Amino acid sequence: MEKAMTPLFGIGYRRPYREALLARDLPEDFVLEIMGSHFFSNPLDLAPLVERFPVVLHEVMGSLGTEPPGTFDDAWLERMKKVVQIAKPLFVTEHLAFTRSASGADLGHLCPLWMTHASKDALVVRVKKLQDALGVRVLLENIAWPFVIPNADYDEASFLRAICEETGAGILLDVSNVIANAKNFGFDAQKWLDSFPVGHVEQVHLAGSQLHRGFWVDSHDSRVDASSYLLLDHLAKTKVPRAVIIERDGAYPPLEELLLEVARARSICSPSENDSRHNLSNQEVRMP
Numbered sequence: 001m002e003k004a005m006t007p008l009f010g011i012g013y014r015r016p017y018r019e020a021l022l023a024r025d026l027p028e029d030f031v032l033e034i035m036g037s038h039f040f041s042n043p044l045d046l047a048p049l050v051e052r053f054p055v056v057l058h059e060v061m062g063s064l065g066t067e068p069p070g071t072f073d074d075a076w077l078e079r080m081k082k083v084v085q086i087a088k089p090l091f092v093t094e095h096l097a098f099t100r101s102a103s104g105a106d107l108g109h110l111c112p113l114w115m116t117h118a119s120k121d122a123l124v125v126r127v128k129k130l131q132d133a134l135g136v137r138v139l140l141e142n143i144a145w146p147f148v149i150p151n152a153d154y155d156e157a158s159f160l161r162a163i164c165e166e167t168g169a170g171i172l173l174d175v176s177n178v179i180a181n182a183k184n185f186g187f188d189a190q191k192w193l194d195s196f197p198v199g200h201v202e203q204v205h206l207a208g209s210q211l212h213r214g215f216w217v218d219s220h221d222s223r224v225d226a227s228s229y230l231l232l233d234h235l236a237k238t239k240v241p242r243a244v245i246i247e248r249d250g251a252y253p254p255l256e257e258l259l260l261e262v263a264r265a266r267s268i269c270s271p272s273e274n275d276s277r278h279n280l281s282n283q284e285v286r287m288p
């Protein structure tokens, strides 16, 4: 097994949890994932969180797949720089997708890329520019595919591998997106992971999904399902990521419930803590 630095475990920060997070004792390995755009209007609101916790920054507005390559929404980039200066994140993460047209229209959704050689070259330029501008390593996140664009030059695994090798970027592997894709498009998630460049995986997302009109959607409004934990366990046999984040974007439970999910992820990635890594059918996880 490749051993990374001490792994961190935490949740995606959302405003309803602010007071509870700042008030309670949390494990030393607790990490917050913060949406940069949530703090664009007042970056100084980050300060109390940054004083307490290590931080990874997540974004959905970077639209790395937008053409032409090498250009950004300048206002977005300037705001990100201010947030990065205060947050001092371990990583900045964005999706392998586009959310904005070349004319600047917000598409309102993570749109998949046509994984061609030209698209790869464009991504390489953008990722390098983003890393240079922010001074932080970028991780690219795999999305839940609404559809797959045919006649591509790469599959997702080889596309990510090529970009990482050319830029020094890493991967944010959304394990639950892999599960959703496997169910929607009919493949074996563990076999898929076996051909994935897991050596580049630095961070993991876990989240709940919902079945909507026969299609699994990454709704982030329910508990992480057992199949996602099983795939995390499969990953951890090869690569323990630097950070594992529970994502929740709706039907917010008490913080304690999310911390139970964090504890379960921790136990999977730290098999010496208890036996739950080898007993994943057991839904009960004790807080450390």
Ligand SMILES: [Fe+2]
Pocket (backbone or CB within 6 Å): 141, 174, 205, 247
């Ligand atoms: Fe995610």
